[in-house]
Amino acid sequence: MRHLEFDEFKDMADPHLELGMKFSSFKTFKMACKNWGIQNKRQLRFTTNDKKRCICKCQRFKSSNCKFRIFASHTAKDDSTIQIKSINLNHSCTKVNKNYHVTSDWLAEKYVEQFRVDPNWSVSGIIQRVKYDLKFEISRMKAWRAKKKAMELVNGDEENQYLKLNSYALELQKTNPGTTVKITQHLGVIEGIYIYLAPLKNAFKSGCRPLISLDCCWLKGHYGGQLLAAVGIDPNDCIFPIAYAVVQVESKATWLWFLELLKDDLNIVNSHSIAFMSDRQKDL
CATH class of the missing domain: 1.10.10 (Arc Repressor Mutant, subunit A)
Structure with missing residues:
Protein backbone atom coordinates (compact mmCIF):
# COMPACT_ATOMS: atom_id res chain seq x y z
CA MET A 1 0.00 0.00 0.00
CA ARG A 2 1.39 3.40 -1.00
CA HIS A 3 1.07 5.99 1.76
CA LEU A 4 0.66 9.71 1.34
CA GLU A 5 3.77 11.86 1.75
CA PHE A 6 3.43 15.14 3.62
CA ASP A 7 4.35 18.17 1.48
CA GLU A 8 5.86 20.74 3.82
CA PHE A 9 5.30 23.65 1.42
CA LYS A 10 1.71 22.86 0.41
CA ASP A 11 0.21 21.10 3.44
CA MET A 12 1.80 22.91 6.39
CA ALA A 13 -0.69 25.80 6.47
CA ASP A 14 -3.67 23.43 6.95
CA PRO A 15 -2.35 19.90 7.59
CA HIS A 16 -4.53 16.80 7.28
CA LEU A 17 -3.02 13.94 9.27
CA GLU A 18 -3.80 10.29 8.55
CA LEU A 19 -2.48 6.81 9.25
CA GLY A 20 0.67 5.92 7.30
CA MET A 21 1.51 9.51 6.30
CA LYS A 22 5.25 10.05 5.83
CA PHE A 23 7.35 13.04 6.87
CA SER A 24 10.89 14.07 6.04
CA SER A 25 11.90 14.54 9.71
CA PHE A 26 10.62 14.67 13.27
CA LYS A 27 10.79 18.47 13.07
CA THR A 28 8.35 18.51 10.15
CA PHE A 29 6.05 16.05 11.91
CA LYS A 30 5.94 18.12 15.11
CA MET A 31 5.31 21.33 13.20
CA ALA A 32 2.43 19.67 11.34
CA CYS A 33 0.92 18.56 14.66
CA LYS A 34 1.27 22.04 16.11
CA ASN A 35 -0.41 23.61 13.09
CA TRP A 36 -3.18 21.00 13.23
CA GLY A 37 -3.82 21.91 16.87
CA ILE A 38 -3.87 25.63 16.08
CA GLN A 39 -6.28 25.21 13.17
CA ASN A 40 -8.61 22.99 15.23
CA LYS A 41 -8.27 25.02 18.46
CA ARG A 42 -6.67 22.14 20.36
CA GLN A 43 -3.69 22.36 22.69
CA LEU A 44 -1.32 19.50 21.91
CA ARG A 45 1.89 18.38 23.60
CA PHE A 46 4.61 15.83 22.90
CA THR A 47 4.81 13.41 25.80
CA THR A 48 7.55 11.31 24.18
CA ASN A 49 10.12 12.92 21.95
CA ASP A 50 13.47 11.29 21.19
CA LYS A 51 15.53 10.15 18.21
CA LYS A 52 13.46 7.00 17.65
CA ARG A 53 9.84 8.01 18.22
CA CYS A 54 7.48 10.87 18.93
CA ILE A 55 4.07 10.72 20.61
CA CYS A 56 1.66 13.65 20.36
CA LYS A 57 -1.25 13.85 22.83
CA CYS A 58 -3.87 16.32 23.94
CA GLN A 59 -2.81 18.66 26.73
CA ARG A 60 -5.79 17.41 28.76
CA PHE A 61 -5.18 13.69 28.28
CA LYS A 62 -4.82 13.25 32.06
CA SER A 63 -7.52 15.57 33.40
CA SER A 64 -10.28 14.73 30.89
CA ASN A 65 -8.97 11.33 29.74
CA CYS A 66 -8.86 12.57 26.15
CA LYS A 67 -8.07 9.77 23.68
CA PHE A 68 -6.33 11.93 21.06
CA ARG A 69 -2.97 10.33 20.21
CA ILE A 70 -0.52 10.25 17.29
CA PHE A 71 2.47 7.93 17.30
CA ALA A 72 5.26 8.37 14.72
CA SER A 73 8.62 6.67 14.25
CA HIS A 74 11.12 5.77 11.54
CA THR A 75 9.85 3.67 8.65
CA ALA A 76 12.96 1.47 8.90
CA LYS A 77 16.01 1.20 11.11
CA ASP A 78 18.37 2.94 8.67
CA ASP A 79 15.77 5.24 7.10
CA SER A 80 15.38 8.90 8.11
CA THR A 81 11.76 9.05 6.93
CA ILE A 82 9.15 9.41 9.69
CA GLN A 83 5.77 7.71 9.45
CA ILE A 84 2.57 7.84 11.49
CA LYS A 85 2.14 4.31 12.88
CA SER A 86 -1.05 4.87 14.89
CA ILE A 87 -3.49 7.76 15.11
CA ASN A 88 -6.68 8.78 16.92
CA LEU A 89 -7.89 12.30 16.12
CA ASN A 90 -11.04 12.16 18.28
CA HIS A 91 -11.16 14.62 21.18
CA SER A 92 -13.39 14.18 24.23
CA CYS A 93 -12.43 17.58 25.69
CA THR A 94 -13.46 21.13 24.81
CA LYS A 95 -11.64 23.51 22.51
CA VAL A 96 -9.15 26.08 23.84
CA ASN A 97 -9.06 29.85 23.48
CA LYS A 98 -5.28 30.13 23.88
CA ASN A 99 -2.48 28.07 22.38
CA TYR A 100 1.15 28.41 23.45
CA HIS A 101 2.25 27.13 20.04
CA VAL A 102 1.11 30.46 18.57
CA THR A 103 4.50 32.07 19.18
CA GLY A 156 17.55 39.99 6.46
CA ASP A 157 19.38 40.06 9.75
CA GLU A 158 21.64 43.13 9.98
CA GLU A 159 24.43 41.31 11.79
CA ASN A 160 24.65 38.67 9.06
CA GLN A 161 24.58 41.40 6.41
CA TYR A 162 27.58 43.13 7.97
CA LEU A 163 29.47 39.82 7.95
CA LYS A 164 28.99 39.69 4.17
CA LEU A 165 30.25 43.24 3.59
CA ASN A 166 33.66 42.23 2.19
CA SER A 167 32.03 39.78 -0.22
CA TYR A 168 29.59 42.51 -1.27
CA ALA A 169 32.50 44.87 -2.00
CA LEU A 170 34.27 42.25 -4.14
CA GLU A 171 31.05 41.52 -6.03
CA LEU A 172 30.53 45.22 -6.81
CA GLN A 173 34.06 45.51 -8.19
CA LYS A 174 33.65 42.29 -10.17
CA THR A 175 30.36 43.24 -11.85
CA ASN A 176 31.29 46.93 -12.29
CA PRO A 177 34.99 47.18 -13.24
CA GLY A 178 36.44 50.49 -12.10
CA THR A 179 34.19 50.76 -9.04
CA THR A 180 35.80 52.13 -5.89
CA VAL A 181 34.96 50.46 -2.58
CA LYS A 182 36.91 51.33 0.55
CA ILE A 183 36.24 49.74 3.97
CA THR A 184 37.90 51.03 7.14
CA GLN A 185 38.15 48.84 10.24
CA HIS A 186 39.60 49.12 13.72
CA LEU A 187 40.12 46.00 15.86
CA GLY A 188 37.68 44.10 13.67
CA VAL A 189 34.95 46.75 13.94
CA ILE A 190 33.79 48.38 10.69
CA GLU A 191 34.11 52.16 10.96
CA GLY A 192 33.06 53.12 7.45
CA ILE A 193 32.50 52.04 3.86
CA TYR A 194 32.82 54.24 0.75
CA ILE A 195 31.22 53.27 -2.57
CA TYR A 196 31.49 54.96 -5.98
CA LEU A 197 30.09 52.85 -8.83
CA ALA A 198 31.99 52.99 -12.12
CA PRO A 199 28.94 53.78 -14.34
CA LEU A 200 28.10 56.77 -12.15
CA LYS A 201 31.71 57.88 -12.21
CA ASN A 202 31.87 57.83 -16.01
CA ALA A 203 28.49 59.51 -16.40
CA PHE A 204 29.37 62.38 -14.07
CA LYS A 205 32.60 63.09 -15.90
CA SER A 206 31.03 62.97 -19.36
CA GLY A 207 27.66 64.70 -19.03
CA CYS A 208 26.81 66.18 -15.63
CA ARG A 209 27.22 69.76 -14.52
CA PRO A 210 30.27 70.69 -12.41
CA LEU A 211 28.22 70.86 -9.21
CA ILE A 212 28.53 68.59 -6.18
CA SER A 213 26.13 68.79 -3.25
CA LEU A 214 27.17 67.23 0.08
CA ASP A 215 24.88 66.20 2.89
CA CYS A 216 24.43 63.65 5.66
CA CYS A 217 21.47 61.83 7.24
CA TRP A 218 20.89 59.46 10.13
CA LEU A 219 20.44 55.73 9.64
CA LYS A 220 17.66 54.22 11.76
CA GLY A 221 18.76 50.59 11.67
CA HIS A 222 19.83 48.46 14.62
CA TYR A 223 23.46 49.62 14.41
CA GLY A 224 22.73 53.25 13.55
CA GLY A 225 25.42 55.31 11.85
CA GLN A 226 25.20 58.09 9.31
CA LEU A 227 25.09 58.23 5.52
CA LEU A 228 27.39 60.70 3.75
CA ALA A 229 26.30 61.44 0.20
CA ALA A 230 27.48 63.41 -2.79
CA VAL A 231 24.98 64.19 -5.55
CA GLY A 232 25.05 66.26 -8.72
CA ILE A 233 22.76 67.57 -11.48
CA ASP A 234 22.40 65.72 -14.77
CA PRO A 235 21.61 67.38 -18.19
CA ASN A 236 17.87 66.98 -17.50
CA ASP A 237 18.14 69.05 -14.29
CA CYS A 238 17.51 65.93 -12.17
CA ILE A 239 19.40 64.79 -9.09
CA PHE A 240 22.27 62.49 -10.03
CA PRO A 241 23.86 60.22 -7.38
CA ILE A 242 27.65 60.36 -7.31
CA ALA A 243 29.11 58.57 -4.28
CA TYR A 244 28.08 57.64 -0.75
CA ALA A 245 29.58 56.34 2.46
CA VAL A 246 28.30 54.85 5.70
CA VAL A 247 30.18 55.96 8.82
CA GLN A 248 29.66 55.74 12.56
CA VAL A 249 29.49 59.51 13.19
CA GLU A 250 29.53 62.70 11.16
CA SER A 251 32.71 64.58 11.97
CA LYS A 252 35.54 66.51 10.39
CA ALA A 253 37.59 63.32 10.15
CA THR A 254 34.88 61.31 8.36
CA TRP A 255 34.10 64.11 5.92
CA LEU A 256 37.81 64.54 5.19
CA TRP A 257 38.13 60.81 4.52
CA PHE A 258 35.08 60.89 2.23
CA LEU A 259 36.19 63.99 0.27
CA GLU A 260 39.74 62.72 -0.23
CA LEU A 261 38.41 59.52 -1.78
CA LEU A 262 35.98 61.53 -3.92
CA LYS A 263 38.83 63.80 -5.08
CA ASP A 264 40.90 60.80 -6.20
CA ASP A 265 37.97 59.22 -8.06
CA LEU A 266 37.12 62.40 -9.97
CA ASN A 267 40.77 63.43 -10.48
CA ILE A 268 40.12 66.82 -8.93
CA VAL A 269 43.40 68.74 -8.94
CA ASN A 270 41.95 72.24 -8.70
CA SER A 271 38.53 72.57 -7.06
CA HIS A 272 37.95 76.01 -8.64
CA SER A 273 36.37 74.27 -11.64
CA ILE A 274 33.68 72.58 -9.51
CA ALA A 275 31.03 74.24 -7.32
CA PHE A 276 30.40 72.58 -3.93
CA MET A 277 27.17 73.07 -1.99
CA SER A 278 26.56 72.03 1.64
CA ASP A 279 24.81 73.08 4.84
CA ARG A 280 28.21 73.63 6.53
CA GLN A 281 27.32 71.39 9.46
CA LYS A 282 29.81 69.34 11.54
CA ASP A 283 32.92 71.11 10.16
CA LEU A 284 31.81 70.47 6.59
Whole structure:
Protein backbone atom coordinates (compact mmCIF):
# COMPACT_ATOMS: atom_id res chain seq x y z
CA MET A 1 0.00 0.00 0.00
CA ARG A 2 1.39 3.40 -1.00
CA HIS A 3 1.07 5.99 1.76
CA LEU A 4 0.66 9.71 1.34
CA GLU A 5 3.77 11.86 1.75
CA PHE A 6 3.43 15.14 3.62
CA ASP A 7 4.35 18.17 1.48
CA GLU A 8 5.86 20.74 3.82
CA PHE A 9 5.30 23.65 1.42
CA LYS A 10 1.71 22.86 0.41
CA ASP A 11 0.21 21.10 3.44
CA MET A 12 1.80 22.91 6.39
CA ALA A 13 -0.69 25.80 6.47
CA ASP A 14 -3.67 23.43 6.95
CA PRO A 15 -2.35 19.90 7.59
CA HIS A 16 -4.53 16.80 7.28
CA LEU A 17 -3.02 13.94 9.27
CA GLU A 18 -3.80 10.29 8.55
CA LEU A 19 -2.48 6.81 9.25
CA GLY A 20 0.67 5.92 7.30
CA MET A 21 1.51 9.51 6.30
CA LYS A 22 5.25 10.05 5.83
CA PHE A 23 7.35 13.04 6.87
CA SER A 24 10.89 14.07 6.04
CA SER A 25 11.90 14.54 9.71
CA PHE A 26 10.62 14.67 13.27
CA LYS A 27 10.79 18.47 13.07
CA THR A 28 8.35 18.51 10.15
CA PHE A 29 6.05 16.05 11.91
CA LYS A 30 5.94 18.12 15.11
CA MET A 31 5.31 21.33 13.20
CA ALA A 32 2.43 19.67 11.34
CA CYS A 33 0.92 18.56 14.66
CA LYS A 34 1.27 22.04 16.11
CA ASN A 35 -0.41 23.61 13.09
CA TRP A 36 -3.18 21.00 13.23
CA GLY A 37 -3.82 21.91 16.87
CA ILE A 38 -3.87 25.63 16.08
CA GLN A 39 -6.28 25.21 13.17
CA ASN A 40 -8.61 22.99 15.23
CA LYS A 41 -8.27 25.02 18.46
CA ARG A 42 -6.67 22.14 20.36
CA GLN A 43 -3.69 22.36 22.69
CA LEU A 44 -1.32 19.50 21.91
CA ARG A 45 1.89 18.38 23.60
CA PHE A 46 4.61 15.83 22.90
CA THR A 47 4.81 13.41 25.80
CA THR A 48 7.55 11.31 24.18
CA ASN A 49 10.12 12.92 21.95
CA ASP A 50 13.47 11.29 21.19
CA LYS A 51 15.53 10.15 18.21
CA LYS A 52 13.46 7.00 17.65
CA ARG A 53 9.84 8.01 18.22
CA CYS A 54 7.48 10.87 18.93
CA ILE A 55 4.07 10.72 20.61
CA CYS A 56 1.66 13.65 20.36
CA LYS A 57 -1.25 13.85 22.83
CA CYS A 58 -3.87 16.32 23.94
CA GLN A 59 -2.81 18.66 26.73
CA ARG A 60 -5.79 17.41 28.76
CA PHE A 61 -5.18 13.69 28.28
CA LYS A 62 -4.82 13.25 32.06
CA SER A 63 -7.52 15.57 33.40
CA SER A 64 -10.28 14.73 30.89
CA ASN A 65 -8.97 11.33 29.74
CA CYS A 66 -8.86 12.57 26.15
CA LYS A 67 -8.07 9.77 23.68
CA PHE A 68 -6.33 11.93 21.06
CA ARG A 69 -2.97 10.33 20.21
CA ILE A 70 -0.52 10.25 17.29
CA PHE A 71 2.47 7.93 17.30
CA ALA A 72 5.26 8.37 14.72
CA SER A 73 8.62 6.67 14.25
CA HIS A 74 11.12 5.77 11.54
CA THR A 75 9.85 3.67 8.65
CA ALA A 76 12.96 1.47 8.90
CA LYS A 77 16.01 1.20 11.11
CA ASP A 78 18.37 2.94 8.67
CA ASP A 79 15.77 5.24 7.10
CA SER A 80 15.38 8.90 8.11
CA THR A 81 11.76 9.05 6.93
CA ILE A 82 9.15 9.41 9.69
CA GLN A 83 5.77 7.71 9.45
CA ILE A 84 2.57 7.84 11.49
CA LYS A 85 2.14 4.31 12.88
CA SER A 86 -1.05 4.87 14.89
CA ILE A 87 -3.49 7.76 15.11
CA ASN A 88 -6.68 8.78 16.92
CA LEU A 89 -7.89 12.30 16.12
CA ASN A 90 -11.04 12.16 18.28
CA HIS A 91 -11.16 14.62 21.18
CA SER A 92 -13.39 14.18 24.23
CA CYS A 93 -12.43 17.58 25.69
CA THR A 94 -13.46 21.13 24.81
CA LYS A 95 -11.64 23.51 22.51
CA VAL A 96 -9.15 26.08 23.84
CA ASN A 97 -9.06 29.85 23.48
CA LYS A 98 -5.28 30.13 23.88
CA ASN A 99 -2.48 28.07 22.38
CA TYR A 100 1.15 28.41 23.45
CA HIS A 101 2.25 27.13 20.04
CA VAL A 102 1.11 30.46 18.57
CA THR A 103 4.50 32.07 19.18
CA SER A 104 5.97 35.22 17.71
CA ASP A 105 8.18 33.08 15.43
CA TRP A 106 5.15 31.18 14.18
CA LEU A 107 3.22 34.39 13.53
CA ALA A 108 6.19 35.94 11.74
CA GLU A 109 6.45 33.01 9.32
CA LYS A 110 2.68 32.85 8.77
CA TYR A 111 2.25 36.55 7.93
CA VAL A 112 5.65 37.27 6.38
CA GLU A 113 4.09 38.00 2.96
CA GLN A 114 1.69 40.50 4.55
CA PHE A 115 4.66 42.27 6.16
CA ARG A 116 6.48 42.22 2.83
CA VAL A 117 3.57 44.08 1.20
CA ASP A 118 2.90 46.39 4.16
CA PRO A 119 6.03 46.96 6.31
CA ASN A 120 4.11 49.54 8.39
CA TRP A 121 1.43 47.06 9.47
CA SER A 122 0.38 48.23 12.94
CA VAL A 123 0.45 46.11 16.09
CA SER A 124 -3.31 46.61 16.54
CA GLY A 125 -3.87 45.39 13.00
CA ILE A 126 -1.84 42.25 13.69
CA ILE A 127 -3.89 41.49 16.81
CA GLN A 128 -7.17 41.91 14.92
CA ARG A 129 -5.96 39.75 12.02
CA VAL A 130 -4.93 36.90 14.35
CA LYS A 131 -8.27 37.15 16.15
CA TYR A 132 -10.16 37.00 12.83
CA ASP A 133 -8.10 34.19 11.25
CA LEU A 134 -7.34 31.95 14.22
CA LYS A 135 -9.89 33.02 16.85
CA PHE A 136 -7.01 33.51 19.30
CA GLU A 137 -6.12 36.62 21.27
CA ILE A 138 -2.47 37.62 21.52
CA SER A 139 -0.78 40.32 23.58
CA ARG A 140 0.62 43.52 22.11
CA MET A 141 4.14 42.43 23.06
CA LYS A 142 3.78 39.17 21.13
CA ALA A 143 2.44 41.06 18.12
CA TRP A 144 5.36 43.51 18.32
CA ARG A 145 7.91 40.68 18.52
CA ALA A 146 6.22 38.95 15.56
CA LYS A 147 6.50 42.13 13.51
CA LYS A 148 10.17 42.54 14.43
CA LYS A 149 11.00 38.95 13.46
CA ALA A 150 8.97 39.14 10.25
CA MET A 151 10.86 42.25 9.15
CA GLU A 152 14.11 40.38 9.81
CA LEU A 153 12.86 37.66 7.46
CA VAL A 154 11.97 40.27 4.84
CA ASN A 155 15.04 42.50 5.10
CA GLY A 156 17.55 39.99 6.46
CA ASP A 157 19.38 40.06 9.75
CA GLU A 158 21.64 43.13 9.98
CA GLU A 159 24.43 41.31 11.79
CA ASN A 160 24.65 38.67 9.06
CA GLN A 161 24.58 41.40 6.41
CA TYR A 162 27.58 43.13 7.97
CA LEU A 163 29.47 39.82 7.95
CA LYS A 164 28.99 39.69 4.17
CA LEU A 165 30.25 43.24 3.59
CA ASN A 166 33.66 42.23 2.19
CA SER A 167 32.03 39.78 -0.22
CA TYR A 168 29.59 42.51 -1.27
CA ALA A 169 32.50 44.87 -2.00
CA LEU A 170 34.27 42.25 -4.14
CA GLU A 171 31.05 41.52 -6.03
CA LEU A 172 30.53 45.22 -6.81
CA GLN A 173 34.06 45.51 -8.19
CA LYS A 174 33.65 42.29 -10.17
CA THR A 175 30.36 43.24 -11.85
CA ASN A 176 31.29 46.93 -12.29
CA PRO A 177 34.99 47.18 -13.24
CA GLY A 178 36.44 50.49 -12.10
CA THR A 179 34.19 50.76 -9.04
CA THR A 180 35.80 52.13 -5.89
CA VAL A 181 34.96 50.46 -2.58
CA LYS A 182 36.91 51.33 0.55
CA ILE A 183 36.24 49.74 3.97
CA THR A 184 37.90 51.03 7.14
CA GLN A 185 38.15 48.84 10.24
CA HIS A 186 39.60 49.12 13.72
CA LEU A 187 40.12 46.00 15.86
CA GLY A 188 37.68 44.10 13.67
CA VAL A 189 34.95 46.75 13.94
CA ILE A 190 33.79 48.38 10.69
CA GLU A 191 34.11 52.16 10.96
CA GLY A 192 33.06 53.12 7.45
CA ILE A 193 32.50 52.04 3.86
CA TYR A 194 32.82 54.24 0.75
CA ILE A 195 31.22 53.27 -2.57
CA TYR A 196 31.49 54.96 -5.98
CA LEU A 197 30.09 52.85 -8.83
CA ALA A 198 31.99 52.99 -12.12
CA PRO A 199 28.94 53.78 -14.34
CA LEU A 200 28.10 56.77 -12.15
CA LYS A 201 31.71 57.88 -12.21
CA ASN A 202 31.87 57.83 -16.01
CA ALA A 203 28.49 59.51 -16.40
CA PHE A 204 29.37 62.38 -14.07
CA LYS A 205 32.60 63.09 -15.90
CA SER A 206 31.03 62.97 -19.36
CA GLY A 207 27.66 64.70 -19.03
CA CYS A 208 26.81 66.18 -15.63
CA ARG A 209 27.22 69.76 -14.52
CA PRO A 210 30.27 70.69 -12.41
CA LEU A 211 28.22 70.86 -9.21
CA ILE A 212 28.53 68.59 -6.18
CA SER A 213 26.13 68.79 -3.25
CA LEU A 214 27.17 67.23 0.08
CA ASP A 215 24.88 66.20 2.89
CA CYS A 216 24.43 63.65 5.66
CA CYS A 217 21.47 61.83 7.24
CA TRP A 218 20.89 59.46 10.13
CA LEU A 219 20.44 55.73 9.64
CA LYS A 220 17.66 54.22 11.76
CA GLY A 221 18.76 50.59 11.67
CA HIS A 222 19.83 48.46 14.62
CA TYR A 223 23.46 49.62 14.41
CA GLY A 224 22.73 53.25 13.55
CA GLY A 225 25.42 55.31 11.85
CA GLN A 226 25.20 58.09 9.31
CA LEU A 227 25.09 58.23 5.52
CA LEU A 228 27.39 60.70 3.75
CA ALA A 229 26.30 61.44 0.20
CA ALA A 230 27.48 63.41 -2.79
CA VAL A 231 24.98 64.19 -5.55
CA GLY A 232 25.05 66.26 -8.72
CA ILE A 233 22.76 67.57 -11.48
CA ASP A 234 22.40 65.72 -14.77
CA PRO A 235 21.61 67.38 -18.19
CA ASN A 236 17.87 66.98 -17.50
CA ASP A 237 18.14 69.05 -14.29
CA CYS A 238 17.51 65.93 -12.17
CA ILE A 239 19.40 64.79 -9.09
CA PHE A 240 22.27 62.49 -10.03
CA PRO A 241 23.86 60.22 -7.38
CA ILE A 242 27.65 60.36 -7.31
CA ALA A 243 29.11 58.57 -4.28
CA TYR A 244 28.08 57.64 -0.75
CA ALA A 245 29.58 56.34 2.46
CA VAL A 246 28.30 54.85 5.70
CA VAL A 247 30.18 55.96 8.82
CA GLN A 248 29.66 55.74 12.56
CA VAL A 249 29.49 59.51 13.19
CA GLU A 250 29.53 62.70 11.16
CA SER A 251 32.71 64.58 11.97
CA LYS A 252 35.54 66.51 10.39
CA ALA A 253 37.59 63.32 10.15
CA THR A 254 34.88 61.31 8.36
CA TRP A 255 34.10 64.11 5.92
CA LEU A 256 37.81 64.54 5.19
CA TRP A 257 38.13 60.81 4.52
CA PHE A 258 35.08 60.89 2.23
CA LEU A 259 36.19 63.99 0.27
CA GLU A 260 39.74 62.72 -0.23
CA LEU A 261 38.41 59.52 -1.78
CA LEU A 262 35.98 61.53 -3.92
CA LYS A 263 38.83 63.80 -5.08
CA ASP A 264 40.90 60.80 -6.20
CA ASP A 265 37.97 59.22 -8.06
CA LEU A 266 37.12 62.40 -9.97
CA ASN A 267 40.77 63.43 -10.48
CA ILE A 268 40.12 66.82 -8.93
CA VAL A 269 43.40 68.74 -8.94
CA ASN A 270 41.95 72.24 -8.70
CA SER A 271 38.53 72.57 -7.06
CA HIS A 272 37.95 76.01 -8.64
CA SER A 273 36.37 74.27 -11.64
CA ILE A 274 33.68 72.58 -9.51
CA ALA A 275 31.03 74.24 -7.32
CA PHE A 276 30.40 72.58 -3.93
CA MET A 277 27.17 73.07 -1.99
CA SER A 278 26.56 72.03 1.64
CA ASP A 279 24.81 73.08 4.84
CA ARG A 280 28.21 73.63 6.53
CA GLN A 281 27.32 71.39 9.46
CA LYS A 282 29.81 69.34 11.54
CA ASP A 283 32.92 71.11 10.16
CA LEU A 284 31.81 70.47 6.59
